[in-house]
Amino acid sequence: MRKFLILLQLSFCFFANAQQRYELNSGWVCANIKDVNSNGNQISAKNFSVNNWMTATVPGTVLTTLLNNKKVPDPFYGMNNELIADVYKTGNDYYTYWFVKDFDEKVVGNEQVWLQFRGINYKADIFLNGKKVNPNVIEGMHLRNQFNITKMLAANGKNRLAVIVHPPDFVGNPNGGQGGDGTIAKGLTTQYTAGWDWIQPTRDRNTGIWDKVTIEKTQSINLKNPHIVTLVPGKRLVEGAQKPATIKVSVEVENPTSKVVNGILQYTIAGQSIKKQVSIEGNQTSEISFADLILQNPKLWWPNGYGKQYLYDVQVKFISNAATFDQENLKVGIRQVDNIWNEQTKSMGAYVNGQKIFIKGGNWIISDAMLRFSDARYDAEIRYHKDMNLNLIRIWGGAILERPEFYNACDKYGLLVFQDFWFSGDCNGRWIDPMKKEDQWTRRQYPDNHNLVLTAIEDQVKMIRNHASLAFWCGGNEITPPEDILQPLKNDILPRLDGTRILYDFSNSDEMSYNTLGGNGDGPYSIQNPVSFWATKTFPYNSEVGSVGVGDYESLERFIPKENMIAPQFKEKPDSVWDYHKYIGYDEYVNPYGKVKDAKDFAMKAQLVNYDQYRALMEGFSSHMWEWYTGSIIWKTQNPWTAMRGQMYDYYLDPNACLYGLRKGSEPLHVMMNPVDSMVNLVNNGFKTLNNLMIQAKAYDMDGKEYLSTQVFNSIGPSSVRKLFSLSGFLNKLDKKEGVFVSLRILDEKQQILSDNFYWLAGKDGEYKGLQKIKSVLPKIEAVEKVKGKVLVTLSNAKDNPVAFFNRIALTDAVSGKRILPAFYDDNYISVLPGESKTITVEYNGNQKTAVEVYGWNVERKRVEVN
CATH class of the missing domain: 2.60.120.260 (Galactose-binding domain-like)
Known part of the structure; x- marks a missing residue:
């Protein structure tokens, strides 16, 4: 004993x-x-x-x-x-x-x-x-x-x-081109650091x-690069008992000593262990594969909006003489990602666990341009993407293969990841570019050291391949790698080191999205008429479709000096600091809300445009789900620098109305109105038929008077969109020259609201004159924190009031008055109908005393301490 x-x-x-x-x-x-x-x-x-x-x-x-x-x-x-x-x-x-x-x-x-x-x-x-x-x-x-x-x-x-x-040996001339003069790409480093159209050079x-x-520290054995593959055959549902899944595991076992080491190699998952007796020669590294494990009734990992993201703990150990020499711990999601070509749309179709997923994605550059990464920041940024109701992030090729901590957050929140390698059409020679130092033929062979690239690819694939969220590989942004890199990547490295994920040669290739429309196969990148997202067919799987993204006034104050807080005007060159921070014009879309008075007024009106722009973008793509499109990826959802374009939240993690417009338009179950013909559409991204849904349509004038259009029962099949009825006749009868509000709701059998969508329509002249004259209201505001870190904010609007329109809720420190960042709101920029209340949940980390600040279009700024 x-x-x-x-x-x-x-x-x-x-x-x-x-x-x-x-x-x-x-x-x-x-x-x-x-x-x-x-x-x-x-x-x-x-x-x-x-x-x-x-x-x-x-x-x-x-x-x-x-x-x-x-x-x-x-x-x-x-x-x-x-x-x-x-x-x-x-x-x-x-x-x-x-x-x-x-x-x-x-x-x-x-x-x-x-x-x-x-x-x-x-x-x-x-x-x-x-x-x-x-x-x-x-x-x-x-x-x-x-x-x-x-x-x-x-x-x-x-x-x-x-x-x-x-x-880097070649740092590149930051001459204002995309990637400067391009020579930054001669080495294996971040191309964006020489400057891009969304960032200034990183010095x-x-x-x-x-x-x-x-x-x-290990004993005589070092375990490296475990590889875990999960196979989930067939078409699965989220609920109920599951058929078995197959788990395949291998690991590299290194013996750095001069003596043979004998022992038991084993791994454990879900309480089951697979063991193997092994002998590792001195100064050798061997890759050892285990027998397959058939896991009964597995808990599956699903993308955001489709099901839970269950993660199993896995331990891989080497044991000799009852002692553990080394151990690797992982978290693994059991899922299978497949790609099936969609003949209707002529684009990639993403399938997870046998179910087709309509891709609603965002392009990601990098968390911070100066590489100040943290687990907490990664978690917050990916949670924001979850909150936008997105299900995919594409990592752009001019930056990095993201860190394991990024993938941990994507695993946790259910964001599929589309991972580019380190090439871009701009630096790597797709186009003639007078800003570039060398010709296209020369740039086409960047980086100079191809063997180094292949070595790095092998290493980085091993680093991230076990993550459930990693869905697709991509050779490069808008261009393939050089042929002597692409071919080994396709035919050797990925089959040998991964074997489960498709590689797209480049981000807008025909194999991903067949381009019958000419151009580059992606874009546009500027503000669009919201009608265009519904009416104009674009690329069937658009890897980059972008727009504006100016934050609110508090956001702008963080990086724009007071003397430069000058509101941009349509068709006029913006202030030098705005221009330096890559402002792109809102064109004519702000003016219908009234001539801009100052920067604060511009920032508020920009939020109305932001919300409308991104809601319309995702609604328009969803309206043609499986008919025109299998998905789209917004360029872009975040900024690693204080730029003013393409961001749902700013560098400081403060969300703007883009996030909540996109969140609304991306709802898994959603009711929406086509701006072309006022047709009401119902969207179901889930895997089940939904019956007995009450669809309700109402209108409100600027005084708050209610007009009921219709209230009807409907059903909708899985993963589909359905046209229901048109509101054009109803809205024409109202003939509101100064604009009108439209409220669309889905109610369940218990009359609980499942989807709530609220539009503000301009008058026949395209102006929002009614909004410019709408009466102010003073909604009752209550803020309660019953559970630490979760604040419930309720806005109540009196029955005889107009709509309390477009209210921003901000959680603040009660002492300093500064916003608590990040904070996560289950909705924001909300409108409250006459005689109704809305309760918003705000989650945050911290122990400080908090307050809530609320302001809206016709609601004066008010501060309320949290009880």
Whole structure:
């Protein structure tokens, strides 16, 4: 018994040590290469003084470190970016830095210690305790690097790590072109950093130890790159018992020692374990595959709006002599993603677990242009996409393959991911471009080092392939990779390392969306007449369709100086700061609400346009679901910089009306009105027929008088859209020259509202004169927090009032008055009918005392403390 307890204790000790993985994310210092006359061997010695070195931000970029040390102004504010030296003009040494970190670690028993870098941009050499770690120069932003440092650690456990990081060899001239002069793409780095039409140049081109640095401790075996495939055959429903799913698992097993290691390799899921006896030769890495597991009655993972996102815990272990040598822990969603060509639309059809999914997506650039990533920010941004009722995010090719934390959030919230590789039509030569330094034939072969690209692709595929949310691969944005990269990618790398996901050669290729309309196969990118989304057929799976996105006044105040708060006017050049932050015109669409008085007035009227624009976009695509379209992806839903276009929330995570208009138009069950012929349509994105739905249509004039059009029962089949009835005759009879409100609702048998859609229509002259003259109202506002982190805000409008129109609700800190960001509203920019109330739920993190601020078109700004 005593022998057993000792063995158990040893087993626990080995297991605990094997699981030691921690980040080196604080205590770093740095210095510019021009201020250091010593080499890496000297700097990494403990007796080398770094007392006067600057505190460094790791993970982070050089620019982030300089900003945090107040060496540069905030490049996201005003014209500050112009005050920061650009690497193209200074030369690379200006942003070449030494980074140093002291840490405690020593080897115990048979431990192996691993130093892991998840991302360095662009070239680096690493030194530890006076010795060089990497035999060859580290090159390439999109590549993990791991080193066994067991024999290099100091006997007393006091260690020093020194890393020199150089910017890309080719930083590109930021001449105003898309990706500047294009030469940024000669290396394997972020193309957007030379500037784009939605961002100014990032001055250091993201140079730095930009991603996590980790120490991992194992015993004599290191498990790497587990691969989990789930097969869910047949057509599944969300509820009820499920037929079995098949789980396929493999893992790389590395033995860094000189001796053979024997043991049991096993993995566990849903309480079941699959084991295999293995023998790993010394100094060898073997990929081991397990026998298939048939999982009975699995809980499935579904995209947002279709079902729950169930995630299983999976543990992969290597056990020898009752001790755990290493273990990898994962969360896995059981689902199958397929692609079936739709002959009707001539475009890709996305299927999950055998069910066709109408794609409602958003294009994503990167979370932060200066790569200041965090789990919390990723979670908030992906939750906003969930709140928009979207089901897919496409990651654009001019940035990165996103981080595992991004995918964790997509797994959690049910956002499918369409992942581009690192190519763009702009930098990589699709078009003649006078802004580019080199010709198309030369640019077509970027990056210069194709072997490096293939190595990086293999590594990054292994990093993210287990995520349930990862749905599709894409060779590049609007262009394929060079042929000697594309062919290995298609015919070797992805079949060998993934094998379950389709690869589209490029983002608007005919294999994804057959282009019969000419042009590039995507766009447009500017504001559109809302009618056009319903009436004009575009590309059957539009990978990029974009528009405006100015935030409200509080948003603008965060990055525009007071003296530049000058409202843009139609057909006039905007203020220089607005122009610098990439404002695109709202054209004639603001003027019908009345001539703009100032920036605050413009920002409010822009929200009306924002809401209408994005609701109409998604409603128009949904109205032709499976007839014209299998989906669309908005360009774009977020900004990594303080730009003013294509964003449902600003850089500071403050949502604007774009988000709530899109949320409304993307509802899984939705009632809507075609602006062309006033036809009321019903949309059901679910997998079941819905019966006994009451469809209600009413109109209200500017005084709040109600006119009932119809109230009828209807049903709708699964994954379909149905035309119901036209309101044109009813609206013509009203003949309201100054505009009218239309309320559409779906009620269930208990008279609960399932969908509530509210339109404001202009008069016959296209002007909103009625809105300009509508009487003010004072709705009653109550705010209650019964559960911490969840505030219920109720707006009540008296019976004899006009509509309380277009009210913004903002949760604020009760002391400072500043908005709490992020905060998640289940609706916003709401209108409250006469004699009715609406309750909005707001969720947030924090312990501060809160208040709610409400203002609307005809509702004065009011602040109410939360009870």
